[in-house]
Amino acid sequence: MPGWKVALPAAAALLTIAGVAVLARHRGGPPARCAPGMVALGPRCCGAGQRLEGGRCAGAPSRCGAGLTLTPAGCAAPRAIVRIAAGTLRLGPSDWEAQGIVEAREVFVPAFSLDAFEVTEQPYAACVDAGACAPLPLRGEPGVPVTGITMEEAARFCAFAGGALPTGDQLAFAAAGPSGRRYPWGDTGAVCRRVVFGLRAGPCGWNATGPELAGARPDGAAVHATGRLFDLAGNVAEWAAPDLPGAEISGTHGGSWADEAAAALRAWNRRLLPVSTRAPDIGFRCAYAP
Template identity: 30%
Template sequence: MVGAVAVVGAVGAVAALVGCAGSGPGGAAGGAPAVVLEIAPVTTPTLREVDTTPPTEGDAAQIRALHGMVRIKGGSFTMGFSGCDADEAPEHEVKVGAFWMDVTEVTAEAYAQCVDAGTCTEGVATSGIPGQSPSEGAMQCNAGRAERARHPMNCVTWRQAEAYCKAQGKRLPSEEEWEFAARGVKGRMFPWGDTFDGEKLCWNRAEGTCPVGDFPEGVTPEGLLDMAGNVWEWTTSAYCSYDDPGCSDETFVDRGGAWASDDERLVHAAHRGRGNDEVWASYIGFRCVRTP
């Protein structure tokens, strides 16, 4: 049975993140979604690719697969944050190999194409789960809404996200890859730098998601958009403590904060959220990676 509630946590940032003192693991990512009254027309953002040289010259299929992605060069960085939630500590050095990552979160339009091809299963629509009464949690789901075609696909479970990425010849990122992409080798506190700026992300709102790429000022130096806010993003990593990475926890880490997050500690790049593989929520989506 598909669940409607994910457990999401809080985060710390540079010396003093607002709202960080005394907070612990867990907590909701914002309040209950509100009913959408009107949605402005959606325009397709201009997506910037960085280092577009394909890893295998002449492989047309691989070149097509890498469209809309940026290459994240491998390197080492300090993962985690010691100064807020216990599950973010201890800070530790991690080495990550090179990979390619989607510039934006997977859109409702792209996911619908996978459904139409018979490869993906339908996400929860605003009307809710077939055979069940519509729930408040589904009011901000983007599936089946033409005006939200360029919004991130949400209301899909971890398994649905994994299946979509696999159908594209990609996969979900690991927690290490996601944080490295958001922070870079210098360990930025936020995707764009070390200082929080509420104008650089889709957050603290009641009307649901924003079109992907709608906050170009929040881009990472490597060219990734929406790595903070809009929707939390699934990873392949089990929710284990950093001291026990091989634990048997059956929930998965999600990252990045969402449209409903109402505190900067919820969108800090070191934050760790979690949910099981049957969870869906209007504030959880995903993007894919590829290791050519």
């Protein structure tokens, strides 16, 4: 009996140590980022049954995440447009990271409509086939956003689709809403399951060479009365129309898969670039009359 009195505490201690080790391994693993129905493969979230080849989700998926459509070439977001009611966009340096970057102002934004998803390779390829868009090197996945596109090329697609590039105020208002949210989903919680960022050098992945599937992070959508808008923060930074017609500089909004800091994902964040810029982390979506 005395031997049991010594052995039981020792066994309990060993179990505690083992439990701590398992928890440490779990916490040290890759952060949870893929929605149900998707599988984490390297830095990507692919459809169930797919494999990762050269950074691409390859093969026919057997299942996709909620809201995405099964196609033989991969998971893809459907065409959807969301109407956004008129309201007042309030920008100001109340966020300490905005101080010295954002000019405090209020601007009325008339009602408009916006693509629920970033423009992906599938509809862009259709525009090229119709002779209305410039050919671009594509990754071969129907559901990933188009990248490496200039502002003018993006505007040409939007005209083909019956719309135009959104203004910077429209993109900011779509993300912030009338309440002035810090992020499209709210004021806190820039985590890997909500937003595609930090995939090149952490914190959400490593060695990514391009964006994720459009709509792959539904938990980070901006909710409006008539629908949800996906990836307004992260995945690809999105071209806005220039402030003045013919300007050689315009803004991209929302941050991207390559950004490592949450500040890049803020609703107010924009990066000014020459309109001729091509980059693997810049894409776009289109705006339409209400």
